[in-house]
Amino acid sequence: MAASTALLWSVPLIGAGALSGVLAYAKAKVLGPENPISLSFATGHLNVARVIYNPVKISDLDRFQAVCKEAAQRNKFDRVEFVPTTEDEPGSTQAAAAVSEGVDRVIAAGGDGTVRLVAGALAGTEVEFGILPLGTGNLYARNVKIPIDNLEASAQVAFGRQISARDIAWLEASDQDTAQDGPHDLPSRPDLVAPMADGRHPFLVISGLGFDAQMMADTDTRWKEKIGWGAYVAAGVKHAFDDRLHVTLSVDDGQTVRKLSVKSLFFANCGRLPGGANLVPDALSDDGLLDICAMDVQKGVIGWAALGFQVLAQNFGRKGNANKLQPGGLSFLQGKKVQTSTKVARPVQVDGDPIGSYRRLSITVDPGALKVACPAEDRS
Numbered sequence: 219m220a221a222s223t224a225l226l227w228s229v230p231l232i233g234a235g236a237l238s239g240v241l242a243y244a245k246a247k248v249l250g251p252e253n254p255i256s257l258s259f260a261t262g263h264l265n266v267a268r269v270i271y272n273p274v275k276i277s278d279l280d281r282f283q284a285v286c287k288e289a290a291q292r293n294k295f296d297r298v299e300f301v302p303t304t305e306d307e308p309g310s311t312q313a314a315a316a317v318s319e320g321v322d323r324v325i326a327a328g329g330d331g332t333v334r335l336v337a338g339a340l341a342g343t344e345v346e347f348g349i350l351p352l353g354t355g356n357l358y359a360r361n362v363k364i365p366i367d368n369l370e371a372s373a374q375v376a377f378g379r380q381i382s383a384r385d386i387a388w389l390e391a392s393d394q395d396t397a398q399d400g401p402h403d404l405p406s407r408p409d410l411v412a413p414m415a416d417g418r419h420p421f422l423v424i425s426g427l428g429f430d431a432q433m434m435a436d437t438d439t440r441w442k443e444k445i446g447w448g449a450y451v452a453a454g455v456k457h458a459f460d461d462r463l464h465v466t467l468s469v470d471d472g473q474t475v476r477k478l479s480v481k482s483l484f485f486a487n488c489g490r491l492p493g494g495a496n497l498v499p500d501a502l503s504d505d506g507l508l509d510i511c512a513m514d515v516q517k518g519v520i521g522w523a524a525l526g527f528q529v530l531a532q533n534f535g536r537k538g539n540a541n542k543l544q545p546g547g548l549s550f551l552q553g554k555k556v557q558t559s560t561k562v563a564r565p566v567q568v569d570g571d572p573i574g575s576y577r578r579l580s581i582t583v584d585p586g587a588l589k590v591a592c593p594a595e596d597r598s
Contacts, residue, residue, distance in 0.1 A: 310335040317339065322345065323345065323347070329354060334420050355492055393578045419568045427567075485556055506586070
């Protein structure tokens with residue numbers, strides 16, 4: 219009986235040992251020791267990460283791929299793939315393909331535009347979302363506290379196992395002005411971003427209309443590459459004293475309706491800007507709400523100085539007019555659905571990307587639609 223029992227146990231043990239030897243040989247000989255892959259044979263599923271990267275943002279592709287592979291190996295991914303964006307396909311198409319092919323995690327490597335387009339294709343799916351911030355602003359990465367200007371550190375987060383459910387917001391614009399002859403129309407340019415297939419624009423940080431969108435539209439790409447965020451400041455000075463925006467705002471299907479005269483109207487999923495400035499202090503990327511921010515400036519330079527003081531004060535805990543929209547400074551309101559209308563088409567931007575001039579906007583939030591790889595214990 220004892221012999222039979224020993225024989226019974228020895229068969230699976232011998233088989234397991236033989237299988238382990240075969241797998242080790244395959245990994246050493248077939249995959250190669252330099253390839254950071256650890257096969258997940260326990261479940262029969264290969265844990266695959268796909269990096270969708272903007273090649274314009276990467277000066278040393280070999281180093282970039284090596285850092286990603288090392289981070290993937292540390293975090294037990296079996297395979298890491300690299301797919302570049304193109305001018306015609308800036309990220310959403312590649313991300314949608316990854317979803318259909320069953321990729322476990324998609325990592326967006328580039329600026330805010332690449333990040334938001336990839337996020338738009340992943341929203342509502344089970345595919346995890348990592349971020350390698352390589353742009354000028356890197357706004358969303360800052361808001362969820364992903365390391366900036368440190369590829370190794372951000373790669374450890376992007377391939378890491380800390381996953382957080384985060385909101386994504388959507389903007390649908392209609393009644394476009396294509397005449398391109400009014401003082402508030404965007405210049406005729408081929409790089410106005412197109413919506414997703416359903417006609418909506420995803421955004422992760424802030425969309426808006428008015429002064430901010432005009433500033434984004436007029437930012438010179440060449441100066442942006444040379445002086446970074448300073449290029450936006452230069453464009454902002456140009457439009458600092460433009461006419462105010464007259465807009466009708468409806469929140470949550472008319473529960474709140476306002477007629478406003480402001481410089482800009484923002485819709486925030488989260489609100490932290492470069493330099494640590496928190497434009498919308500109550501905006502959190504996981505609260506299921508849109509934060510609406512009305513920005514107005516009166517009395518010229520004095521008004522801009524007062525606005526700057528208010529933003530600074532917010533960073534020390536003194537908030538603006540919560541749950542109210544007033545004509546001066548910064549004021550705030552929250553909701554889940556927002557609609558706006560203007561008599562004159564005004565410039566619109568999503569996460570810094572200009573999309574054109576429109577008279578009507580509809581903005582919604584999709585709570586917890588993204589599974590984002592974030593640093594541990596982050597809530598922003």
